[in-house]
Amino acid sequence: VGVVPAKGGSTRWFDIPGDPRNNYLVRMEVIPGSEQVMIQQLNRLQNTNTVWLANLENMEVSNILTETDDAFLDVHDTPIWLDDNRNFTWISERDGWRHLYKVSRDGSEITPLTRGAFDVVEVVCIDPASGFVYYIASPLNFTQRYLYRSRLNGKGDAERISPENEEGQHSYQMSNNARWALHTYQSATKPPVISLLDVKKHKVVRVMEANQEIKERFEALGLNPKEFIKVDIGDVVLDAWMIRPPGFNPDQKYPVIFFVYGEPASSTVQDNWAGGDLWHQYLAQQGYVVISVDNRGTAVPRGREWRKSIYRQIGILASLDQAAAARKLLASYSFLDPDRVGIWGWSGGGSMTLNCMFRFPELYKTGIAIAFVSNQKLYDTAYQERYMGLPSGNPEGFKNGSPITHASGLQGKLLLIHGTADDNVHYQSCEMLVDELIRLDKQFDMMAYPMRTHSIRERENTSLHLRRTMARYWNENL
Structure with missing residues (x-):
């Protein structure tokens, strides 16, 4: 400096x-x-x-x-x-x-300034004149977000400002005096509604964007909503969601696809409006039950112990949690077919897919891994060392957390997808795994997207081609 x-x-x-x-x-x-x-x-x-x-x-x-x-x-x-x-x-x-x-x-x-068995997700505003700090938290439901305030003198309990009857996720852009805010409210079934808000009364002054057309078009599709569920795997209870096919019959056996991420940078189980859900709704329309589970270590406001439980074991504890959750769900819901279990993910979720496919081949039959890290030593130093320590100080962790180490376990159908111009997870990560699978005489499928980056969406028709490739693979192998 x-x-x-x-x-x-x-x-x-x-x-x-x-x-x-x-x-x-x-x-x-x-x-x-x-x-x-x-x-x-x-x-x-x-x-x-x-x-x-x-x-x-x-x-x-x-x-x-x-x-x-x-x-x-x-x-x-x-x-x-x-x-x-x-x-x-x-x-x-x-x-x-x-x-x-x-x-x-x-x-x-x-x-x-704040106290209690909850996490402050985000500080929204500090108003010294009134003596309050406003922040986002969710002590009772880790998939949701609400506005709270606490006194700047550190006294008293946290006070919830977001209405009790508006379940979902709330965000606020607040004026310096905490009088007015641009308020966004959404949930898994409600697209974002943006309003000008009188914060003191939490009263809508004007609706800036209702997204009514999107809401009506979505409802007209007649889709089954996400069901938020709890999965008790013994030493911890995990949050998850499930989407059932239209015309669901509980007496029928359905193939199941698990959508995974599982790394500390994000979370997949959130009660918010997510455009990616339409892809999973499409899969449900094709007759699949789609499920996602947040394992330990994901970016969820569940306290330090939850988030840092994965330290020095990225890819290890998380895949154990995912497999345990899958087994519990298969045992709990008779309509899930244990012989037709798929898994897919992107980036860290691609790595998770590989770890699950290689480490638990008796459980997962088909997987699609996109833009994945096959060897943790190849990835971003700041990210990997942050959660794993130095390679010299944790060689076994780096080895055991890397999917390539367990490639010999592959038994099911596997599709690898990567952009050759991926500047986040470099293409060499894919090439190294391909080389190892060939050495091990493992059969697999692969789709490389020339000159596409980590998002694989550049150039005409790329996204549609990618999704059609994935859909075809599920239909042929699950």
Whole structure:
């Protein structure tokens, strides 16, 4: 981080302790009304965040706060300065839940602003005049999102602002004084409705976008809605959803397709309006039951232990959870055909598909893996080391979490799909797995999309061709 005069001139650089090759400077901001900047420095293992105050005049830096974790740390949005810039906000999981704290400028005092057995998903607004912080949380249902507020003095219980009768997901863009907000409300069965809101009364002043036409067109299709269910696999209860075919007959046996992701970057089981659901609804129309399960470690507001349980075992614990959930569901719903179980996913979900197909061949009969990581040593250093540690410190974890290690277990039908210009998961990941499957004399199918990136949607007709390829594969093999 350097300082350049506004009128031009030479750059002066802060001398921040630590080897630049083994540390990340992840956030930097000028502190309002001062000659100081706050710099956050994350070590290579990403389990220590060192906060520095840097003086723009004398270029001195001083450490005011150090956050550590036995696993990894999340870096959150820029802190908000309070009390005439004497204090700033800080998000931490130090008590096992993601909460908001107030930290003094020198780091000597840390006061919790939110408390309880829930995660703060997002800070929406801080209103010092009224003494409240507004934030998104969902203590009772991890698939949903609601607006809450807590007092800036840290006293009292969290107060829910979103109406109790509007189940689903709420998001807010709020004015600085917390009086007005652009409010978006949606659920798995309701497309987003965007309104101008009087926050104090949570009263709609004007509907900006009702999406009524989309709602009517969707309802006219006569599709079965997502059913949100719980799956108890013994040591944890997982959230899941299921879509049944139209004209569903509980006495009939249906093939089932599991849609997976399972990595820390996202979640598939959310009570929101998702365009991708139309693809799964199409599969349901073809006679498949479609299911998705959030395993441990996914980006869900279920506390630190949930999210960090996968540390040093990406691809290992998650695939065990997915397989356990599949077995429990097959045993619980007699209409699911255990001899016709499919699985598919994209990116991390593609890796999950491979791990499940290779590690549990008796369970999964057909899989489609798209844009997958076959060997964790090939992927983005910052991402992989964050969740797995360094390769030198966790060689067995990197090995056992990589699908290519277990390729000899393949027994079912497998379709590999990858874009040759994938700049996220490089094409070599696919080539290495193909080479290994050939060495092992394993039969499989493959579709390479020339000059397509990670999304595989560039150039005319690509998306339609991809979906038709997938649909044909299911119909022929499941």
